[in-house]
Amino acid sequence: MSPVNLATSSSPHYESLPLTKHPNNPIDYDNDPNHDYTVLAYAIPIPYRLNSNGILFSLFTILFLTTSLYYLWPSNPELTIVRLKLNKFNAHAFPAKLDVELDLKVRVLNKDVYDLVYRSVTVEVVYRGSKLGFVEAKGGKVKAKGVSYVNATLRFDGIEVLEDAVFLIEDLARGVVTIDTVSAVEGKVGFVYVYIPIKAKVSCEVDINTSDHTIRRENCFSE
Incomplete structure (x- = not known):
């Protein structure tokens, strides 16, 4: 068996692997032109929305209660x-x-x-x-x-x-x-x-x- 000439043997070849876009991979998605993403917006339902009549009714109720408390609250003779x-x-x-x-x-x-x-x-x-x-x-x-x-x-x-x-x-x-x-x-x-x-x-x-x-x-x- 003839000896192997280490000097003439070729060096190993390495190729960079493509980055995998994985949630755990810290990739700057904002600066990556090849990345497409979608923003999902969720609308929170409002159970009750005041209109002008409701606001006026609330103000009238507060005013009525305040006035009643003022006149009904006992005072010194x-x-x-x-x-x-x-x-x-x-x-x-x-x-x-x-x-x-x-x-x-x-x-x-x-x-x-x-x-x-x-x-x-x-x-x-x-x-x-x-x-x-x-x-x-x-x-x-x-x-x-x-x-x-x-x-x-x-x-x-x-x-x-x-x-x-x-x-x-x-x-x-x-x-x-x-x-x-x-x-x-x-x-x-x-x-x-x-x-x-x-x-x-x-x-x-x-x-x-x-x-x-x-x-x-x-x-x-x-x-």
Whole structure:
């Protein structure tokens, strides 16, 4: 057997295979002119499409519900002092004491479409931020959109104001003592066994002339 001449034997021949367009083969389909593909579009069905009448009906329903809620939602009653009469007033510097007797008439306005049931009306007398005392009138009922009047008399004899003695002496020197009255009502309104608690308050700032024991000025405001 003659030896094989490796030097003269021909080199193996390799040919590149065509690329197979397979989903797993990372081929740039956008830049491949030989590739044809189809884009499928799917239409999603819309179960309901609003027309102009449906939109108007929805807006009207929202407006109706909002308006009804505004008028039906309970609100706090409105308190007004319609009469404030000073029957008695004395101020003593040593020791610092006050004698006060006031008659008040409180107007309770129920602005709601439900009846208002209140437990009581409380009236306090305050001097320089310190509560001197209070009186409580019995409760009652105010019909829807109705008005009720409550009378209260505050009578305090020899109420000590030791912590505010310096201020009392100053007030007596200038001839005017200022006291505050705070009237408050608490109750509930509602219907069909659903009740919502409500409350209201009105304060009056009263300047009393110490020489003739009369009211010089009064200023009332709701809180």
